[in-house]
Amino acid sequence: MPGNRVRIGERTTGGRDPLPRLLVQLLERAGAPVTVERATSRPWASALFQGRRHVVALLLAGPDAAARRTAFLEGIEEAEWSLTGHFVADISIDDNHALPGGEWIELSALTIEDW
Template sequence: MTSIHVNAPIRNLLQNEGAAKARDPLPRLLSQLIARAGGTVMVERAVSRPWASALFQGRRHVVALTLAGPDAAERRAAFVQGIEEAEWSLSGHFVADISIDCRRPVPGGEWVELSALTIEDW
């Protein structure tokens, strides 16, 4: 499993994103999720795979985050509240569905796992 400990500015997640539409919107979604979580965040897992229906194509994402620090429980509550209605800015894609799959306390913080479906916006 690959982990990313985020203490540096999140702009580094997007350094390889070109001017053209990215095939995988996961880096931009991940940077927005980290910003939403605030504070110290560790990306425990972030995976993406192609998805398609008869009319649309996109990607299915699974992201697991650990929010650390003494205020982790409050930050987790703020992170999950209203996430289904949140606005996301993804070049060439939009979030069709996002949901929290699991949330629980862990030593030193809070664990949050979510799933998202992004659709290519033509």
């Protein structure tokens, strides 16, 4: 699907941006068909840590989209993510609802560089 191209290994000032790897795992969790409607990543830092803040919007389609949305949301805060050089410090659902022909999910995640 042309709308879901993910460029793995994009460089940022602090190393590789983990967003492409996180997107791949989010798409796997959501199941097909799913479209990335928006995915942004920006630097984040505190006094002790540096990382990136991500916002992702997904549109799930198909006859089972409602069930897939429910499964996607269940336990996402405790889910394990494999991001070499980073870890997910926080992930939360900002919005989710049914749309004509699909299910909308918008989430935020904070990834921290793992020293």
